[in-house]
Amino acid sequence: MSFASLGLIDQITRTLAALHYHTPTAVQAQAIPAVLAGRDVMAAAQTGTGKTAGFTLPLLQRLVMDGGQVASNSVRALVLVPTRELAEQVHESVRAYGAGLPLRTMVAYGGVSINPQMMRLRKGVDLMVATPGRLLDLQRQNAVRFDRVQALVLDEADRMLDLGFSRDIDKLMALLPDKRQTLLFSATFSDPIRALAGKLLHDPVNIEATPRNTTVRAIRQWIVPVDKKRKPELFLHLLARHGWGQVLAFVKTRKGVDELVGLLDAKGLASDAIHGDKPQPARLRALERFKAGEVRILVATDVAARGLDIDELPVVVNVDLPIVAEDYVHRTGRTGRAGASGEAVSLVCADEVQLLAAIEALTGQVLPRQEEAGFEAEHRVPQTNAGGQVVKKPKKPKKSKQEKARADAPVVQEDVRFRR
Numbered sequence: 001m002s003f004a005s006l007g008l009i010d011q012i013t014r015t016l017a018a019l020h021y022h023t024p025t026a027v028q029a030q031a032i033p034a035v036l037a038g039r040d041v042m043a044a045a046q047t048g049t050g051k052t053a054g055f056t057l058p059l060l061q062r063l064v065m066d067g068g069q070v071a072s073n074s075v076r077a078l079v080l081v082p083t084r085e086l087a088e089q090v091h092e093s094v095r096a097y098g099a100g101l102p103l104r105t106m107v108a109y110g111g112v113s114i115n116p117q118m119m120r121l122r123k124g125v126d127l128m129v130a131t132p133g134r135l136l137d138l139q140r141q142n143a144v145r146f147d148r149v150q151a152l153v154l155d156e157a158d159r160m161l162d163l164g165f166s167r168d169i170d171k172l173m174a175l176l177p178d179k180r181q182t183l184l185f186s187a188t189f190s191d192p193i194r195a196l197a198g199k200l201l202h203d204p205v206n207i208e209a210t211p212r213n214t215t216v217r218a219i220r221q222w223i224v225p226v227d228k229k230r231k232p233e234l235f236l237h238l239l240a241r242h243g244w245g246q247v248l249a250f251v252k253t254r255k256g257v258d259e260l261v262g263l264l265d266a267k268g269l270a271s272d273a274i275h276g277d278k279p280q281p282a283r284l285r286a287l288e289r290f291k292a293g294e295v296r297i298l299v300a301t302d303v304a305a306r307g308l309d310i311d312e313l314p315v316v317v318n319v320d321l322p323i324v325a326e327d328y329v330h331r332t333g334r335t336g337r338a339g340a341s342g343e344a345v346s347l348v349c350a351d352e353v354q355l356l357a358a359i360e361a362l363t364g365q366v367l368p369r370q371e372e373a374g375f376e377a378e379h380r381v382p383q384t385n386a387g388g389q390v391v392k393k394p395k396k397p398k399k400s401k402q403e404k405a406r407a408d409a410p411v412v413q414e415d416v417r418f419r420r
Contacts, residue, residue, distance in 0.1 A: 002023070002024075003016050003032075006028075011064075011100055012061060027209035028054045030209065032054060032057055034205040035183060040181060040201040040205070041185075042189075042197055043055075043183070045185075051155075051185045051187075052089075052155070054185065055155075057097055060097060070126055071145075073122060073143060073145050078152050078153065078176075079094075079153040079155055080132055080153065082159040082165060083131070084110070085303070091106070104124065104126050105125065106125050107129045108138060109130065109131040110131060112280050114134070117143070132160070132172060136172065139175065152176060153182075153185065154182075154183070156187075158193045182200055182204075187329055190326065220343045221332065222368045224370055226347050226377050227378055227379055234347055234375050235249065235347065236267065244314055245296070246315075248316050248317070249299045249300070249316075249318075253301065254277050257273045257274075258275075264297055271295060273300065274301070276301065302322055313334055316331055318346035322355070322359075325363075349377065353381055353384065353390055354390065361389075
């Protein structure tokens with residue numbers, strides 16, 4: 001199967017050939033014809049399988065084929081994403097795939113000046129990649145109008161529809177035309193999110209290019225039980241023992257990220273950090289340094305779980321397990337991309353056993369445990385089963401009153417001196 005056989009025009013197929021894209025992935029083969037046909041789509045596929053091209057390529061073609069001049073401060077197609085990093089990554093793909101096409105595109109997110117984005121919108125934009133908060137800021141300042149929107153994409157749709165973004169998404173939906181094409185793409189979809197998504201879509205094409213909510217098969221995954229206070233020490237030990245060239249490490253809090261980077265710096269290990277308190281230029285600079293190999297270890301909160309496309313990343317370490325089970329799939333998906341192999345190791349303490357159980361229930365697997373000599377946990381991490389349940393120790397049978405009385409009675413020993 002070729003991209004041309006999916007109905008893409010010559011200009012786009014030539015661009016793909018120049019980028020060395022010759023054979024569509026499973027999600028692309030199913031999504032591209034559906035989007036070209038104007039259908040709503042709900043697509044689930046593992047990270048690193050080409051979801052971005054699955055919606056970008058046919059959208060670019062529809063915009064070109066529809067023609068027409070875009071009006072001032074108007075947008076014809078919107079791609080909404082949850083993080084700044086993902087916004088940059090998706091827009092880079094849009095520019096690459098749309099090379100040579102007579103289309104205007106842009107990216108908009110917070111953490112940077114809004115003025116250049118407002119100036120860019122004055123001439124109108126064919127396709128815009130944006131985070132919801134900044135898009136609403138632009139709308140409030142009358143910098144963007146939505147009456148010409150033909151297509152809406154929610155990338156990482158599960159995150160876009162959860163409680164963290166639902167209010168902004170609701171506001172935006174009320175501003176968009178009712179008649180539009182809506183596309184939802186993500187690696188994970190929980191049942192409640194699927195139910196909610198059903199209200200946004202009209203007669204959608206449902207695509208599941210891989211089994212629901214699964215991690216990439218090429219990734220070797222395991223957990224190391226350890227006490228919470230010894231996690232940083234264990235992380236340093238694993239770095240030395242395995243000799244990983246580059247590591248993306250996830251930590252629960254911004255403070256935890258900074259503390260781990262400080263420890264790594266003190267040990268002379270080149271590292272950098274990405275979290276929500278860092279200004280966007282610093283976040284992008286950290287990512288570029290990591291991609292260029294200038295930094296061996298990138299420590300991040302879940303702001304980096306989605307949107308980091310790093311070629312041949314050998315290992316992801318979950319120093320802390322994610323609060324939301326679906327984020328485990330997205331974290332581990334930073335390695336093992338495009339068919340490559342990778343490793344994902346999680347440092348798990350007793351307090352995290354419920355998080356572990358939720359991850360195993362979501363992914364349908366029990367993660368193998370590997371004790372690390374010298375780091376055995378004093379506080380035991382309970383076992384879990386294939387159903388994502390914590391296996392409790394069997395309770396001892398209760399004793400009867402007579403047994404308790406006998407057990408509590410003093411033991412009288414016979415004095416052998418009076419035996420006859």
